[in-house]
Amino acid sequence: MADTGWHPPENQVTLLGRRGEREAIERLLSRAWSGRSGALVIRGEAGIGKTALLRHARGTAAGFRVEHATGIESEAGFAYAGLHQLCAPLLDRLPALPGPQQAALGVAFGLRAGDPPDRFLVGLAVLGLLAEAAEERPLLCLVDDAQWLDEVSAQTLGFVARRVEAERVALVFALRDSRTDPGGTELFGRLPDLGLGGLSDADARALLATAVRTPLDEQVRDRIIAEARGNPLALLELPRSAQPAKLAGGFGLPDALNVPRRVEQSFQHRSAGLPADTQLLLLVAAAEPVGDADLMWRAAEYVGIGTEAATPAEAAGLLEIGTRVRFSHPLVRSAVYRAAVPAERRRVHRALAEATDPRTDPDRRAWHRAQAVLGSDEEAAAELERSAGRARARGGLAAAAAFLERAVALTPAPPAVRAGRWPPRRPRTRPAHRTPRWSC
Structure with a gap:
């Protein structure tokens, strides 16, 4: 690799069995440092080490400004919630953007009133905001659990990641394998992709040895390694669920459940x-x-x-x-x-x-209040209906539909009133399982 003036810091903690992945992240950072922006998508099952690689990227990014966002399933109904996580620390750069872009992002983030923002303008505004922040020093954006981003945040970040070029910006997304849209194009498609598999048996044994401080029966060790299928989180967590005597003697480790469920x-x-x-x-x-x-x-x-x-x-x-x-x-x-x-x-x-302050965050307050209801509650339903209106005004049609569906469930009024709150049908832009479930 040509010397670009940037090198990963010495004495970094090494992730077992992830040399190729670490090198891919370091190449991305090196290019961004030298003025060639880029993005990387890390995919894999729960517990396979995606978050650990993001932590490694953060620890490696000496000299970079690092911003972070995490997709959360229960947040998927809030339009632009994921994007706001990432961009909120950068909003001091907003005045540097062209007026139309400032207005679009301001409406999207609820900072000002206005018509639903044009998503192309929002995407350009975010691209400009990241570029402005990177003028001072290179910028690394990390997005964990990207499969749970709200729809418009995911679309906007995908738009931005495909257009960063000479802005000294690196974006790394971590998401589970199974999220695809109806047309078969994967989320954040057409971006450089890094599939994360399980550890080798040798690396799995080394990691397991760090997790188990008691004597470990050889057959039990082999069984844990086989059932964990190289999943690092499973290797660290499965031994915790067994008593030391059972680990030593080879009794009683559970079967049947998939790895993420067993780790949970x-x-x-x-x-x-x-x-x-x-x-x-x-x-x-x-x-x-x-x-x-x-x-x-x-x-x-x-x-x-x-x-x-x-x-x-x-x-x-x-x-x-x-x-x-x-x-x-x-x-x-x-x-x-x-x-x-x-x-x-x-x-x-x-x-x-x-x-939750009803003036600064009325939508999240309405959502929590709705989750606290047992049965029906007209006041809570009406509050959700108002949240749906605000979501529509920001261009978050999926979020508005999610608010209205919950409002319908809470409405004690006659059927005609309840029917009036049903969200209008619209063509799907995401698969059915992208609709947020109203739980954490």
């Missing part, structure tokens, strides 16, 4: 052993997809949880709380949320609705 069960097992207040705090964090620490603590106060409840969760390696709230892996979030009983979910959503 391991996370459920770990969280279930924590104090009750800590479990409730984890549920508040799981139900609050934005990762806003202040909002989480306000909601925690509503349900009577103090800050000391966080310590066991952090010690267990499940949660990190700083200015943002981060789970150690997306499967932790889903494990915590799925394990909670419906009454507890409603309780934390009610607290989050109370903690």
